[in-house]
Amino acid sequence: MKNILLVCAAGMSTSMLVNKMEEAAKDKSEEIVINATSGGDLKKYVGNADVLLLGPQVSYLHEDYQKEYGDRIPVEVINTVDYGTMNGQKVLGWALELIEKK
Template sequence: MKNILLVCAAGMSTSMLVRKMEQAAEEKDEEIKIKATGGGDIKKYIDDANVLLLGPQIAYKKESYTKEFGGPEGIPVDIINMVDYGTMNGKKVLDFALELINK
């Protein structure tokens, strides 16, 4: 099972995106767990994550999250495309996450 963790300022807007991503995952017939949280709760969920995606509103945290959770021994950390995030394009965000996991 692949685990995707989405993080935004409070975890609210990404919760809507999670539902769209789950629908896209069902269409792919893949076992994927997707969780959305606010920045303060990352450590509760990061141990199970295969990728960490940041909402555009916290893009400025990419460097610090990459240092803490990414790198050679960690998981991929990247920013969700602003247009995909704004339009809640779950399929594109899911594909992006899977691409990062499979690198």
């Protein structure tokens, strides 16, 4: 099972992207769990995550999260265009690549 965690300011816009990513994940042969949360609730979910993806609006937190979690899991900012267009297929593929590389 792969666990992907998305974080943004309130967790609302990433929830929409999670829905698109879940649609794309239906075609995969492995179980993929995708969650979205706000930065304030991150600690509740990050323990199970295999990758942490930040919404562009919280990219300023990348360095802090990289220091805190980067030795354990990949921590990256989602591409602005992919985020804005809610390209769940592309973001999912990228997240899975990051997990494989770790």
